[in-house]
Amino acid sequence: MKRLLAPLILIAVLLGGWELACRALSVPPYLLPPPSAIAAAFVQSWPLLLASAWATLSTALLALVIASVCACALALAVSLNSLLEDAVRPIAVTLQVTPLVAIAPLVTIWAGIDHPERAVIGLAAVVAFFPIFSGALTGLKAVDPDLARLFDLYGATPLQRLVRLRLPSAVPALLEGHKVATGLAVIGAVVAEFVAGSGGAQGLAWRILEAYNRLQTAKVFAALVTLAVLGVVLHALMERIERRLLDSWKGR
Amino acid sequence: MTPSIASLSGVEVDYDRGRALGPVDLALAPGEIVALVGPSGCGKSTALRLLAGLEQPTRGTVVRAAGKGETSVVFQAPTLAPWLSARDNVALPLELSGLAKKDALAAADEALRKVGLGAALAARPAQLSGGMAMRASLARALVTRPRLLLLDEPFAALDEITRRALADDVLALADELKPAIVFVTHNVEEAVYMAGRVVVMTPGPGRIAGEIAIPGPIVRPPGFRTTEAFRAAAEAVSNLLARATERAA
Structure with a gap:
Protein backbone atom coordinates (compact mmCIF):
# COMPACT_ATOMS: atom_id res chain seq x y z
CA MET A 1 0.00 0.00 0.00
CA LYS A 2 2.79 2.38 1.03
CA ARG A 3 4.72 1.57 -2.11
CA LEU A 4 1.68 2.39 -4.20
CA LEU A 5 1.01 5.57 -2.26
CA ALA A 6 4.54 7.02 -2.44
CA PRO A 7 4.65 7.69 -6.21
CA LEU A 8 1.04 8.98 -6.14
CA ILE A 9 1.91 11.49 -3.42
CA LEU A 10 5.01 12.62 -5.31
CA ILE A 11 3.00 13.10 -8.51
CA ALA A 12 0.33 15.09 -6.60
CA VAL A 13 3.01 17.32 -5.03
CA LEU A 14 4.68 17.92 -8.39
CA LEU A 15 1.37 18.72 -10.11
CA GLY A 16 0.36 21.02 -7.24
CA GLY A 17 3.68 22.87 -7.40
CA TRP A 18 3.37 23.17 -11.17
CA GLU A 19 -0.16 24.59 -10.90
CA LEU A 20 0.80 27.09 -8.18
CA ALA A 21 3.94 28.20 -10.01
CA CYS A 22 2.02 28.78 -13.26
CA ARG A 23 -0.56 30.93 -11.45
CA ALA A 24 1.85 32.80 -9.19
CA LEU A 25 4.30 33.63 -12.01
CA SER A 26 1.52 34.13 -14.64
CA VAL A 27 3.33 31.89 -17.13
CA PRO A 28 1.70 32.26 -20.57
CA PRO A 29 -0.30 29.07 -21.29
CA TYR A 30 1.25 28.53 -24.73
CA LEU A 31 4.64 28.25 -22.99
CA LEU A 32 3.62 26.04 -20.07
CA PRO A 33 -0.06 25.39 -19.40
CA PRO A 34 -0.99 24.52 -15.79
CA PRO A 35 -2.14 20.95 -15.10
CA SER A 36 -5.74 22.19 -14.77
CA ALA A 37 -5.62 23.47 -18.38
CA ILE A 38 -4.15 20.15 -19.56
CA ALA A 39 -6.93 18.27 -17.74
CA ALA A 40 -9.49 20.55 -19.39
CA ALA A 41 -7.93 19.92 -22.81
CA PHE A 42 -8.04 16.22 -22.11
CA VAL A 43 -11.70 16.28 -21.08
CA GLN A 44 -12.56 18.37 -24.11
CA SER A 45 -10.85 16.14 -26.68
CA TRP A 46 -10.75 12.69 -25.13
CA PRO A 47 -12.81 10.94 -27.84
CA LEU A 48 -10.32 12.16 -30.44
CA LEU A 49 -7.34 11.25 -28.26
CA LEU A 50 -8.74 7.79 -27.64
CA ALA A 51 -9.27 7.22 -31.36
CA SER A 52 -5.73 8.43 -32.03
CA ALA A 53 -4.33 6.20 -29.30
CA TRP A 54 -6.09 3.27 -30.90
CA ALA A 55 -4.65 4.25 -34.30
CA THR A 56 -1.13 4.33 -32.85
CA LEU A 57 -1.65 1.10 -30.93
CA SER A 58 -3.10 -0.82 -33.87
CA THR A 59 -0.29 0.47 -36.11
CA ALA A 60 2.30 -0.69 -33.57
CA LEU A 61 0.68 -4.10 -33.11
CA LEU A 62 0.34 -4.71 -36.83
CA ALA A 63 3.98 -3.69 -37.26
CA LEU A 64 4.88 -6.07 -34.44
CA VAL A 65 3.15 -8.99 -36.14
CA ILE A 66 4.84 -8.26 -39.48
CA ALA A 67 8.21 -7.85 -37.78
CA SER A 68 7.73 -11.04 -35.78
CA VAL A 69 6.91 -13.17 -38.81
CA CYS A 70 9.82 -11.78 -40.87
CA ALA A 71 12.33 -11.87 -38.00
CA CYS A 72 11.46 -15.41 -36.89
CA ALA A 73 11.58 -16.76 -40.44
CA LEU A 74 14.92 -15.11 -41.15
CA ALA A 75 16.39 -16.16 -37.79
CA LEU A 76 15.35 -19.74 -38.44
CA ALA A 77 16.86 -19.76 -41.92
CA VAL A 78 20.05 -18.15 -40.66
CA SER A 79 20.37 -20.53 -37.71
CA LEU A 80 20.21 -23.51 -40.05
CA ASN A 81 22.98 -22.26 -42.30
CA SER A 82 26.08 -20.58 -40.89
CA LEU A 83 27.11 -19.33 -44.34
CA LEU A 84 23.80 -17.52 -44.62
CA GLU A 85 24.37 -16.03 -41.18
CA ASP A 86 27.77 -14.70 -42.22
CA ALA A 87 26.12 -13.19 -45.28
CA VAL A 88 23.18 -11.61 -43.46
CA ARG A 89 24.92 -10.29 -40.34
CA PRO A 90 26.74 -7.25 -41.83
CA ILE A 91 23.58 -6.18 -43.65
CA ALA A 92 21.49 -6.55 -40.51
CA VAL A 93 23.98 -4.57 -38.44
CA THR A 94 24.13 -1.80 -41.05
CA LEU A 95 20.34 -1.54 -41.15
CA GLN A 96 20.12 -1.58 -37.38
CA VAL A 97 22.52 1.32 -36.84
CA THR A 98 20.86 3.47 -39.51
CA PRO A 99 18.49 5.94 -37.78
CA LEU A 100 14.81 5.39 -38.47
CA VAL A 101 14.24 9.01 -39.52
CA ALA A 102 16.96 8.64 -42.18
CA ILE A 103 15.19 5.84 -44.00
CA ALA A 104 11.71 7.30 -43.50
CA PRO A 105 11.66 9.29 -46.79
CA LEU A 106 12.60 6.18 -48.79
CA VAL A 107 9.98 4.01 -47.12
CA THR A 108 7.41 6.75 -47.67
CA ILE A 109 8.19 6.84 -51.38
CA TRP A 110 8.03 3.06 -51.67
CA ALA A 111 4.80 2.83 -49.70
CA GLY A 112 3.25 5.34 -52.10
CA ILE A 113 2.76 9.00 -51.24
CA ASP A 114 -0.97 8.35 -50.98
CA HIS A 115 -0.49 5.71 -48.27
CA PRO A 116 1.39 7.29 -45.36
CA GLU A 117 -0.19 4.76 -42.99
CA ARG A 118 1.63 1.97 -44.85
CA ALA A 119 4.90 3.82 -44.50
CA VAL A 120 4.30 4.25 -40.76
CA ILE A 121 3.58 0.53 -40.33
CA GLY A 122 6.64 -0.35 -42.39
CA LEU A 123 8.92 1.93 -40.37
CA ALA A 124 7.59 0.69 -37.04
CA ALA A 125 8.11 -2.88 -38.28
CA VAL A 126 11.73 -2.12 -39.13
CA VAL A 127 12.34 -0.94 -35.56
CA ALA A 128 10.55 -3.94 -34.05
CA PHE A 129 12.38 -6.37 -36.34
CA PHE A 130 15.81 -6.33 -34.74
CA PRO A 131 15.11 -7.25 -31.11
CA ILE A 132 12.99 -10.18 -32.30
CA PHE A 133 15.58 -11.26 -34.86
CA SER A 134 18.49 -11.18 -32.44
CA GLY A 135 16.40 -12.75 -29.67
CA ALA A 136 15.29 -15.57 -31.93
CA LEU A 137 18.82 -16.14 -33.22
CA THR A 138 20.33 -16.11 -29.72
CA GLY A 139 17.59 -18.44 -28.53
CA LEU A 140 18.03 -20.90 -31.38
CA LYS A 141 21.71 -21.11 -30.53
CA ALA A 142 21.29 -21.14 -26.75
CA VAL A 143 21.02 -24.90 -26.51
CA ASP A 144 22.43 -26.62 -23.43
CA PRO A 145 25.55 -28.28 -24.95
CA ASP A 146 25.13 -31.42 -22.84
CA LEU A 147 21.52 -31.74 -23.94
CA ALA A 148 22.74 -31.39 -27.53
CA ARG A 149 25.28 -34.17 -26.84
CA LEU A 150 22.45 -36.40 -25.66
CA PHE A 151 20.60 -35.75 -28.92
CA ASP A 152 23.80 -36.82 -30.73
CA LEU A 153 23.95 -39.92 -28.61
CA TYR A 154 20.32 -40.82 -29.33
CA GLY A 155 20.94 -40.38 -33.05
CA ALA A 156 18.41 -37.57 -33.47
CA THR A 157 17.70 -36.42 -37.04
CA PRO A 158 18.25 -32.74 -37.95
CA LEU A 159 14.47 -32.23 -37.94
CA GLN A 160 14.09 -33.79 -34.48
CA ARG A 161 16.94 -31.65 -33.25
CA LEU A 162 15.22 -28.51 -34.55
CA VAL A 163 11.69 -29.26 -33.38
CA ARG A 164 12.42 -30.99 -30.09
CA LEU A 165 15.55 -29.16 -28.96
CA ARG A 166 16.33 -25.86 -30.64
CA LEU A 167 12.84 -24.38 -31.00
CA PRO A 168 11.81 -25.06 -27.40
CA SER A 169 15.21 -23.86 -26.16
CA ALA A 170 14.64 -20.57 -27.99
CA VAL A 171 11.40 -19.71 -26.17
CA PRO A 172 12.79 -17.51 -23.32
CA ALA A 173 14.98 -15.37 -25.61
CA LEU A 174 12.12 -15.16 -28.11
CA LEU A 175 9.71 -13.86 -25.46
CA GLU A 176 12.26 -11.30 -24.27
CA GLY A 177 12.78 -10.14 -27.85
CA HIS A 178 9.05 -9.68 -28.38
CA LYS A 179 8.69 -7.74 -25.14
CA VAL A 180 11.42 -5.30 -26.13
CA ALA A 181 10.04 -5.08 -29.67
CA THR A 182 6.56 -4.15 -28.46
CA GLY A 183 7.86 -1.03 -26.72
CA LEU A 184 10.00 -0.15 -29.71
CA ALA A 185 7.09 -0.65 -32.12
CA VAL A 186 5.08 2.05 -30.30
CA ILE A 187 8.06 4.41 -30.30
CA GLY A 188 8.67 3.51 -33.95
CA ALA A 189 5.05 4.20 -34.86
CA VAL A 190 5.16 7.63 -33.22
CA VAL A 191 8.51 8.61 -34.73
CA ALA A 192 7.46 7.33 -38.14
CA GLU A 193 4.27 9.35 -37.95
CA PHE A 194 6.24 12.49 -37.20
CA VAL A 195 8.39 11.91 -40.25
CA ALA A 196 6.05 10.24 -42.72
CA GLY A 197 2.65 11.03 -41.31
CA SER A 198 0.00 13.28 -42.79
CA GLY A 199 -3.76 13.56 -42.52
CA GLY A 200 -3.92 9.93 -43.65
CA ALA A 201 -2.39 8.52 -40.50
CA GLN A 202 -4.03 10.04 -37.46
CA GLY A 203 -2.14 8.62 -34.51
CA LEU A 204 -1.09 10.38 -31.35
CA ALA A 205 1.94 11.89 -33.05
CA TRP A 206 -0.40 13.59 -35.47
CA ARG A 207 -2.42 15.01 -32.56
CA ILE A 208 0.79 16.41 -31.06
CA LEU A 209 1.90 17.94 -34.37
CA GLU A 210 -1.50 19.41 -35.01
CA ALA A 211 -1.76 21.01 -31.55
CA TYR A 212 1.83 22.23 -31.78
CA ASN A 213 1.19 23.95 -35.11
CA ARG A 214 -1.69 25.85 -33.51
CA LEU A 215 0.33 26.55 -30.36
CA GLN A 216 -2.29 24.67 -28.29
CA THR A 217 0.30 23.54 -25.79
CA ALA A 218 -2.25 22.07 -23.36
CA LYS A 219 -3.41 19.72 -26.13
CA VAL A 220 0.19 18.73 -26.81
CA PHE A 221 0.48 17.74 -23.16
CA ALA A 222 -2.84 15.89 -23.24
CA ALA A 223 -1.68 13.81 -26.20
CA LEU A 224 1.68 13.25 -24.52
CA VAL A 225 -0.01 11.98 -21.35
CA THR A 226 -2.16 9.64 -23.45
CA LEU A 227 0.95 8.32 -25.17
CA ALA A 228 2.72 7.77 -21.84
CA VAL A 229 -0.25 5.91 -20.39
CA LEU A 230 -0.45 3.77 -23.54
CA GLY A 231 3.23 2.91 -23.24
CA VAL A 232 3.06 2.06 -19.55
CA VAL A 233 -0.03 -0.11 -19.94
CA LEU A 234 1.40 -1.95 -22.93
CA HIS A 235 4.71 -2.53 -21.15
CA ALA A 236 2.96 -3.90 -18.05
CA LEU A 237 0.80 -6.12 -20.23
CA MET A 238 3.76 -7.55 -22.16
CA GLU A 239 5.67 -8.09 -18.92
CA ARG A 240 2.79 -10.07 -17.54
CA ILE A 241 2.34 -12.11 -20.74
CA GLU A 242 6.05 -12.85 -20.86
CA ARG A 243 6.13 -13.99 -17.25
CA ARG A 244 3.04 -16.13 -17.69
CA LEU A 245 4.42 -17.86 -20.79
CA LEU A 246 7.88 -18.26 -19.26
CA ASP A 247 6.35 -19.85 -16.18
CA SER A 248 4.43 -22.33 -18.27
CA TRP A 249 7.60 -23.07 -20.26
CA LYS A 250 9.52 -23.73 -17.04
CA GLY A 251 6.57 -25.45 -15.39
CA ARG A 252 6.47 -23.26 -12.30
CA MET B 1 39.02 -63.52 -22.41
CA THR B 2 35.62 -61.93 -22.94
CA PRO B 3 35.44 -59.34 -25.74
CA SER B 4 35.33 -55.80 -24.34
CA ILE B 5 32.26 -53.60 -24.63
CA ALA B 6 34.40 -50.56 -25.39
CA SER B 7 38.10 -49.89 -25.45
CA LEU B 8 40.65 -47.15 -25.94
CA SER B 9 44.03 -48.17 -27.35
CA GLY B 10 46.91 -45.74 -27.65
CA VAL B 11 44.37 -42.92 -27.61
CA GLU B 12 45.54 -39.32 -27.56
CA VAL B 13 43.47 -36.15 -27.71
CA ASP B 14 44.96 -32.76 -28.57
CA TYR B 15 43.10 -29.51 -28.14
CA ASP B 16 44.23 -26.07 -29.30
CA ARG B 17 45.89 -25.46 -25.96
CA GLY B 18 47.87 -28.72 -26.17
CA ARG B 19 47.64 -32.38 -25.24
CA ALA B 20 44.59 -33.09 -23.10
CA LEU B 21 44.70 -36.85 -22.84
CA GLY B 22 46.92 -39.77 -23.45
CA PRO B 23 48.29 -41.98 -24.54
CA VAL B 24 45.69 -44.10 -22.75
CA ASP B 25 44.78 -47.77 -22.97
CA LEU B 26 41.59 -48.91 -21.30
CA ALA B 27 39.28 -51.84 -21.96
CA LEU B 28 35.88 -52.45 -20.38
CA ALA B 29 34.42 -55.90 -19.88
CA PRO B 30 30.63 -56.28 -20.18
CA GLY B 31 28.90 -55.54 -16.88
CA GLU B 32 32.03 -54.25 -15.19
CA ILE B 33 32.06 -51.04 -13.13
CA VAL B 34 35.16 -48.89 -13.55
CA ALA B 35 35.79 -45.64 -11.71
CA LEU B 36 38.08 -43.05 -13.30
CA VAL B 37 39.71 -40.94 -10.60
CA GLY B 38 42.01 -38.00 -11.11
CA PRO B 39 42.49 -34.30 -10.43
CA SER B 40 40.48 -31.69 -12.33
CA GLY B 41 41.57 -31.24 -15.93
CA CYS B 42 43.11 -34.71 -16.26
CA GLY B 43 40.93 -35.59 -19.23
CA LYS B 44 38.46 -37.85 -17.41
CA SER B 45 35.48 -36.29 -19.13
CA THR B 46 37.29 -36.37 -22.47
CA ALA B 47 37.86 -40.12 -22.01
CA LEU B 48 34.16 -40.49 -21.28
CA ARG B 49 33.14 -38.60 -24.43
CA LEU B 50 35.49 -40.82 -26.46
CA LEU B 51 33.84 -43.94 -25.04
CA ALA B 52 30.42 -42.44 -25.83
CA GLY B 53 31.47 -41.74 -29.41
CA LEU B 54 30.69 -38.04 -28.91
CA GLU B 55 34.28 -37.08 -29.68
CA GLN B 56 37.01 -38.54 -31.90
CA PRO B 57 40.61 -39.10 -30.74
CA THR B 58 43.46 -37.23 -32.41
CA ARG B 59 45.47 -40.49 -32.51
CA GLY B 60 44.78 -44.07 -31.52
CA THR B 61 41.65 -46.17 -31.84
CA VAL B 62 38.38 -46.35 -29.98
CA VAL B 63 36.44 -49.57 -30.34
CA ARG B 64 32.80 -49.53 -29.30
CA ALA B 65 30.85 -52.76 -29.23
CA ALA B 66 27.90 -50.94 -27.73
CA GLY B 67 26.11 -49.13 -30.54
CA LYS B 68 24.68 -45.61 -30.36
CA GLY B 69 21.37 -46.67 -28.91
CA GLU B 70 23.12 -48.90 -26.38
CA THR B 71 25.18 -46.16 -24.75
CA SER B 72 23.87 -43.71 -22.16
CA VAL B 73 25.50 -40.73 -20.46
CA VAL B 74 24.66 -38.95 -17.22
CA PHE B 75 26.32 -35.57 -16.83
CA GLN B 76 27.24 -33.61 -13.73
CA ALA B 77 24.10 -31.50 -14.15
CA PRO B 78 20.78 -33.32 -14.61
CA THR B 79 20.54 -31.84 -18.14
CA LEU B 80 16.77 -32.24 -18.31
CA ARG B 147 25.03 -51.96 -22.41
CA LEU B 148 27.37 -49.08 -21.59
CA LEU B 149 26.51 -46.43 -18.99
CA LEU B 150 28.81 -43.44 -18.67
CA LEU B 151 28.52 -41.30 -15.52
CA ASP B 152 30.39 -37.98 -15.55
CA GLU B 153 30.61 -36.88 -11.88
CA PRO B 154 26.86 -37.36 -11.53
CA PHE B 155 26.76 -36.71 -7.77
CA ALA B 156 29.17 -33.76 -7.64
CA ALA B 157 26.45 -31.16 -7.05
CA LEU B 158 24.56 -33.13 -4.39
CA ASP B 159 24.79 -33.17 -0.59
CA GLU B 160 26.46 -36.10 1.18
CA ILE B 161 23.27 -37.91 2.26
CA THR B 162 21.65 -37.67 -1.18
CA ARG B 163 24.87 -38.70 -2.85
CA ARG B 164 25.17 -41.87 -0.70
CA ALA B 165 21.54 -42.83 -1.27
CA LEU B 166 21.91 -42.31 -5.00
CA ALA B 167 25.14 -44.33 -5.08
CA ASP B 168 23.30 -47.31 -3.57
CA ASP B 169 20.44 -46.88 -6.04
CA VAL B 170 22.82 -46.82 -9.00
CA LEU B 171 24.50 -49.99 -7.75
CA ALA B 172 21.16 -51.76 -7.25
CA LEU B 173 20.08 -50.82 -10.78
CA ALA B 174 23.48 -51.85 -12.15
CA ASP B 175 23.09 -55.23 -10.48
CA GLU B 176 19.68 -55.65 -12.10
CA LEU B 177 20.41 -54.34 -15.61
CA LYS B 178 24.11 -55.26 -15.79
CA PRO B 179 25.45 -52.47 -18.00
CA ALA B 180 29.17 -51.80 -18.08
CA ILE B 181 29.66 -48.55 -16.16
CA VAL B 182 32.38 -45.93 -16.31
CA PHE B 183 32.08 -43.61 -13.36
CA VAL B 184 34.13 -40.41 -13.40
CA THR B 185 34.76 -38.75 -10.04
CA HIS B 186 37.44 -36.98 -8.06
CA ASN B 187 36.20 -38.41 -4.79
CA VAL B 188 38.36 -41.42 -3.82
CA GLU B 189 35.89 -42.97 -1.35
CA GLU B 190 33.04 -42.70 -3.85
CA ALA B 191 35.19 -44.37 -6.50
CA VAL B 192 36.06 -47.28 -4.20
CA TYR B 193 32.43 -47.65 -3.11
CA MET B 194 31.02 -47.68 -6.64
CA ALA B 195 33.56 -49.59 -8.68
CA GLY B 196 35.04 -53.05 -9.05
CA ARG B 197 38.13 -51.42 -10.51
CA VAL B 198 39.48 -47.94 -9.84
CA VAL B 199 41.65 -46.42 -12.55
CA VAL B 200 43.81 -43.51 -11.36
CA MET B 201 44.81 -40.81 -13.82
CA THR B 202 47.62 -38.25 -13.77
CA PRO B 203 47.07 -34.50 -14.10
CA GLY B 204 46.84 -33.18 -17.67
CA PRO B 205 47.73 -34.54 -20.09
CA GLY B 206 45.87 -37.43 -18.47
CA ARG B 207 47.52 -40.82 -18.50
CA ILE B 208 46.70 -43.90 -16.51
CA ALA B 209 48.88 -43.94 -13.39
CA GLY B 210 47.67 -47.36 -12.29
CA GLU B 211 44.61 -49.26 -11.22
CA ILE B 212 43.38 -51.04 -8.13
CA ALA B 213 40.83 -53.85 -8.01
CA ILE B 214 38.15 -53.48 -5.33
CA PRO B 215 36.76 -56.72 -3.89
CA GLY B 216 33.14 -57.20 -2.90
CA PRO B 217 29.68 -57.60 -4.47
CA ILE B 218 28.26 -54.91 -6.78
CA VAL B 219 25.58 -54.02 -4.25
CA ARG B 220 27.59 -53.00 -1.22
CA PRO B 221 26.48 -54.52 2.11
CA PRO B 222 25.58 -52.13 4.95
CA GLY B 223 28.65 -50.84 6.73
CA PHE B 224 30.88 -51.52 3.74
CA ARG B 225 32.54 -48.14 4.18
CA THR B 226 33.82 -49.15 7.62
CA THR B 227 35.34 -52.48 6.57
CA GLU B 228 39.08 -53.06 6.56
CA ALA B 229 38.99 -53.98 2.84
CA PHE B 230 37.29 -50.67 1.94
CA ARG B 231 39.74 -48.62 3.97
CA ALA B 232 42.74 -50.46 2.57
CA ALA B 233 41.51 -49.96 -1.00
CA ALA B 234 40.76 -46.27 -0.39
CA GLU B 235 44.25 -45.77 1.05
CA ALA B 236 45.87 -47.57 -1.88
CA VAL B 237 43.95 -45.37 -4.35
CA SER B 238 44.83 -42.23 -2.38
CA ASN B 239 48.52 -43.14 -2.36
CA LEU B 240 48.50 -43.88 -6.07
CA LEU B 241 46.74 -40.58 -6.75
CA ALA B 242 49.17 -38.66 -4.52
CA ARG B 243 52.18 -40.20 -6.28
CA ALA B 244 50.72 -39.49 -9.73
CA THR B 245 50.05 -35.86 -8.83
CA GLU B 246 53.48 -35.45 -7.22
CA ARG B 247 55.33 -36.81 -10.20
CA ALA B 248 53.59 -34.32 -12.45
CA ALA B 249 54.24 -31.35 -10.15
Missing part, protein backbone atom coordinates in the same frame (compact mmCIF):
# COMPACT_ATOMS: atom_id res chain seq x y z
CA ALA B 81 14.77 -30.22 -20.84
CA PRO B 82 12.98 -27.61 -18.65
CA TRP B 83 9.95 -27.49 -20.95
CA LEU B 84 9.22 -31.22 -20.59
CA SER B 85 7.76 -33.13 -17.65
CA ALA B 86 9.89 -35.81 -15.98
CA ARG B 87 8.18 -38.60 -17.92
CA ASP B 88 8.50 -36.74 -21.26
CA ASN B 89 12.19 -36.18 -20.53
CA VAL B 90 12.73 -39.86 -19.80
CA ALA B 91 10.67 -40.95 -22.82
CA LEU B 92 12.69 -38.68 -25.12
CA PRO B 93 15.54 -41.11 -26.03
CA LEU B 94 13.03 -43.81 -26.92
CA GLU B 95 10.90 -41.41 -28.97
CA LEU B 96 13.94 -40.14 -30.85
CA SER B 97 14.88 -43.70 -31.74
CA GLY B 98 11.42 -44.14 -33.27
CA LEU B 99 9.40 -45.86 -30.56
CA ALA B 100 5.69 -44.97 -30.46
CA LYS B 101 4.90 -42.22 -27.94
CA LYS B 102 2.59 -44.46 -25.91
CA ASP B 103 5.17 -47.21 -25.48
CA ALA B 104 7.92 -44.69 -24.76
CA LEU B 105 5.83 -43.09 -22.00
CA ALA B 106 5.00 -46.47 -20.47
CA ALA B 107 8.70 -47.36 -20.37
CA ALA B 108 9.50 -43.92 -18.95
CA ASP B 109 6.96 -44.33 -16.15
CA GLU B 110 8.48 -47.68 -15.24
CA ALA B 111 12.03 -46.27 -15.28
CA LEU B 112 10.96 -43.34 -13.08
CA ARG B 113 9.27 -45.67 -10.60
CA LYS B 114 12.46 -47.70 -10.46
CA VAL B 115 14.46 -44.65 -9.34
CA GLY B 116 11.80 -43.72 -6.78
CA LEU B 117 10.12 -40.94 -8.76
CA GLY B 118 6.80 -42.72 -9.29
CA ALA B 119 5.00 -39.83 -7.57
CA ALA B 120 6.62 -37.12 -9.70
CA LEU B 121 5.93 -38.35 -13.24
CA ALA B 122 4.25 -35.11 -14.35
CA ALA B 123 6.60 -32.78 -12.47
CA ARG B 124 8.75 -30.34 -14.40
CA PRO B 125 12.52 -30.21 -13.72
CA ALA B 126 12.09 -26.85 -11.96
CA GLN B 127 9.82 -28.55 -9.43
CA LEU B 128 12.33 -31.32 -8.62
CA SER B 129 15.05 -31.11 -5.98
CA GLY B 130 18.66 -31.60 -7.10
CA GLY B 131 18.61 -35.24 -6.03
CA MET B 132 15.27 -35.94 -7.72
CA ALA B 133 16.40 -34.28 -10.94
CA MET B 134 19.51 -36.46 -10.90
CA ARG B 135 17.33 -39.52 -10.42
CA ALA B 136 15.22 -38.50 -13.41
CA SER B 137 18.42 -38.09 -15.40
CA LEU B 138 19.47 -41.58 -14.31
CA ALA B 139 16.06 -42.97 -15.33
CA ARG B 140 16.51 -41.39 -18.77
CA ALA B 141 19.92 -43.05 -19.08
CA LEU B 142 18.56 -46.46 -18.08
CA VAL B 143 15.29 -46.41 -20.03
CA THR B 144 17.09 -47.51 -23.21
CA ARG B 145 18.57 -50.51 -21.32
CA PRO B 146 22.12 -49.52 -22.28
